[in-house]
Amino acid sequence: MLDPKRTIDELKELRALTGDENGAQRVAFTPTWARAREFLRSKLAELPVEVHQDAAGNLWATLQGESEQALLIGGHIDSVPNGGWLDGCLNVLAGLEILRRLAAQGKPKFTVRLVDWADEEGARFGRSLFGSSAASGTMNPEELRALHDKDGVSLPDAIAPYDIDFDSVLNAREELEHAAAYIELHIEQGPVLESLDLPLGAVLGTFGVERHTITWKGQAAHSGSTPMDKRRDAFLAAGKMAHEVYEITGRNGGVSTIGRCSTLPGIVTSVVETCEISLDQRHLDLQMLNRMWQEAQDAAARFAQEGGLSVSFGNLWRIDPMPFHPELIDFCDEAIRETVGVSHRLPSGPLHDAAEVARAGVPTVMMFVQSLYGISHNKIEDTKEEHLLSSVTAFDKLADKVLAWLATRPTETRRAIGAD
The missing domain is CATH 3.40.630.10 (Zn peptidases)
Known part of the structure; x- marks a missing residue:
């Protein structure tokens, strides 16, 4: 029994x-x-x-x-x-x-x-x-x-x-x-x-998982002498991306997380030249998962263009649903x-x-x-x-x-x- x-x-x-x-x-x-x-x-x-x-x-x-x-x-x-x-x-x-x-x-x-x-x-x-x-x-x-x-x-x-x-x-x-x-x-x-x-x-x-890095590169510059409209601030793109990830996930379902953010030169008196984030995206449907990652790449490229930056993507790990x-x-x-x-x-x-x-x-x-x-x-x-x-x-x-x-x-x- x-x-x-x-x-x-x-x-x-x-x-x-x-x-x-x-x-x-x-x-x-x-x-x-x-x-x-x-x-x-x-x-x-x-x-x-x-x-x-x-x-x-x-x-x-x-x-x-x-x-x-x-x-x-x-x-x-x-x-x-x-x-x-x-x-x-x-x-x-x-x-x-x-x-x-x-x-x-x-x-x-x-x-x-x-x-x-x-x-x-x-x-x-x-x-x-x-x-x-x-x-x-x-x-x-x-x-x-x-x-x-x-x-x-x-x-x-x-x-x-x-x-x-x-x-x-x-x-x-x-x-x-x-x-x-x-x-x-x-x-x-x-x-x-x-x-x-x-x-x-x-x-x-x-869930299937897409796990990547996104890295924007701009120009380090003095934080006191560089006007806001003259900056190529890599962190600005990352800041926009944080909100956009929620928008992408809301449209497609699943879950997404920016779990890590690092900056260079990483000092209080410099505009950020390089900013790298990690992005973890998960979905039960493979087509939707692929769409979420593509939309994330498109958004990252758009923010790079708006800020006069370059952007690159790194693969960390993936698995199908x-x-x-x-x-x-x-x-x-x-x-x-x-x-x-x-x-x-x-x-x-x-x-x-x-x-x-x-x-x-x-x-x-x-x-x-x-x-x-x-x-x-x-x-x-x-x-x-x-x-x-x-x-x-x-x-x-x-x-x-x-x-x-x-x-x-x-x-x-x-x-x-x-x-x-």
């Missing part, structure tokens, strides 16, 4: 084991993360499941069914430094409770696998979704080989003590061979559900309505392991539970206990709906992205 209260008790147990007065400290590839993993293994040891760690450090618990075709239930037990008590680990421990319920009912028709993805957060090396991108085949290991943490430790050296051979991480792709569907529960980490006074939501997909499976979204919506009476569909601004699994071609959906204050990655991260209980119940209903759906689907064997 499903026991959502046990999930909350285990979340609190994990918090006491791996947190301190500043919050959760389960940063991947550290002793505290390993302690959290051992905690999970101890719970899994009570179940009739096969447990192993794959080549990328992902931990798998497999409840063998009559069919090799598998429902995957995923999450991550790692955290950011001084993180919250629910981010990632709610997914894993809710999945553990579903495994318990299914195991008590005997051998399921389909295999059910719980996965704790390694280093979803990327907190130590600045590269998120390590384990899931290895399993999906989208990872390029050579881009990660040179990464170092703040103490100068390389990524390959950091993972070696945890039985992970950096040169073999892509062998994790074999884990998705029989993956027929993937579901993930997560706190929202934002304010939408709270603002609507709703406990749960069905996630439409993860990843819509989730429409039928699974419907199932998620139904499970929520059956549990709490009302649902809401919303996109995810943050990236999640679910996006990597979907990118590998596995039908995928996520369920969000309300975050108090819209705050995450912080020790004050929290969710009402009644909402946590409802989330485990609704997530369990979703699992049953997806398992029933699999019975109507043809058997497939998946070939991983980048497989030879």
Whole structure:
């Protein structure tokens, strides 16, 4: 029998084991993360499941069914430094409770696998979704080989003590061979559900991201002797851009952020010669995302011309939007309505392991539970206990709906992205 209260008790147990007065400290590839993993293994040891760690450090618990075709239930037990008590680990421990319920009912028709993805957060090396991108085949290991943490430790050296051979991480792709569907529960980490006074939501997909720098160059000049109408002030263009970004986003939807601004020569007595900003734009629709970035470039060029400046653009990072499976979204919506009476569909601004699994071609959906204050990655991260209980119940209903759906689907064997 499903026991959502046990999930909350285990979340609190994990918090006491791996947190301190500043919050959760389960940063991947550290002793505290390993302690959290051992905690999970101890719970899994009570179940009739096969447990192993794959080549990328992902931990798998497999409840063998009559069919090799598998429902995957995923999450991550790692955290950011001084993180919250629910981010990632709610997914894993809710999945553990579903495994318990299914195991008590005997051998399921389909295999059910719980996965704790390694280093979803990327907190130590600045590269998120390590384990899931290895399993999906989208990872390029050579881009990660040179990464170092703040103490100068390389990524390959950091993972070696945890039985992970950096040169073999892509062998994790074999884990998705029989993956027929993937579901993930997560706190929202934002304010939408709270603002609507709703406990749960069905996630439409993860935003695509365009992340760039925009640099204007003008002329440094004395701040006292240069009249305002004679200046080629690079900062003036950036100032105009701040408002324009909101206008562009308002027309097209999505979200946009100027997160950084730097100036040269950067002294109080000089007109700004060079001004660089960072621009992060996100949207669930690829066409709209492309339009937002094009309109931003057009505006930056216009402001440059108005100020007698030059402008250049730098690429920081981009990823396409990843819509989730429409039928699974419907199932998620139904499970929520059956549990709490009302649902809401919303996109995810943050990236999640679910996006990597979907990118590998596995039908995928996520369920969000309300975050108090819209705050995450912080020790004050929290969710009402009644909402946590409802989330485990609704997530369990979703699992049953997806398992029933699999019975109507043809058997497939998946070939991983980048497989030879």
